[in-house]
Amino acid sequence: MPDERLVSAFFADTFRQWTSRELIAIGTSQPRVFAPGTNWAYSHTNYVILGQALEKITGKSLATLLRENILAPLGLKDTHSVATAQMREPTTGFGSPPSLFAGPALIGLATRLTAHLRAAQPVNRAQTAAARQGITPPAARALQTRWDSVIFLRVAGMALGIVGLGLCALWLR
Incomplete structure (x- = not known):
């Protein structure tokens, strides 16, 4: 069931930059749908927690870790980690x-x-x-x-x- 406060806050400011703490608080504020180990459901919250753990362990930002360990080795020079909805130029769209x-x-x-x-x-x-x-x-x-x-x-x-x-x-x- 969607959290109406979250949905309202999201649509009130779609460009808002949510902090990791806010995202984790939102993700863990709802009651569990099932007991741990009895079922599975996808959750972005786990990735946010993983990002926080990696930052704490390495002392580097998640954006830096992604660039150094994934994007650069794969040659993805025009792929960037961003925290906003802003798109970098040139942006291709329909009709391009x-x-x-x-x-x-x-x-x-x-x-x-x-x-x-x-x-x-x-x-x-x-x-x-x-x-x-x-x-x-x-x-x-x-x-x-x-x-x-x-x-x-x-x-x-x-x-x-x-x-x-x-x-x-x-x-x-």
């Missing part, structure tokens, strides 16, 4: 060449995902269920034929996605 390449890339990857969900997932389920029982599925050939029938969609979707993302990367260099 990278976004024009990203559209076909997303369509390609979505095509690939659709082919997987419609053909591969049922085939994998049937094959896995049969394997767990130690048998060969009665329709093994039909299942494989179904998977093979979407090979063009699988390859074309993945190729379009890779080419589109590659063009985005080349443009942004």
Whole structure:
């Protein structure tokens, strides 16, 4: 259940810079949904706490640690850790060449995902269920034929996605 005070404060000032202490206080102010070790749920609070621990251990800011240990070794010279909603120039948006390449890339990857969900997932389920029982599925050939029938969609979707993302990367260099 969302914390209405937090939602109100966020929308009152979307550019507010929240401190780590504030974020941790917000994240730990709600009652637990389940007992520790009995279930799992995603939480940004854990990352904020990890950042605080890393800063305390190393004596360096999280931004410096990210730059030195992740961004610089990966050659991500135009990626920056920021605490505000301000965007650095040049900022690309819709209608820019990278976004024009990203559209076909997303369509390609979505095509690939659709082919997987419609053909591969049922085939994998049937094959896995049969394997767990130690048998060969009665329709093994039909299942494989179904998977093979979407090979063009699988390859074309993945190729379009890779080419589109590659063009985005080349443009942004």
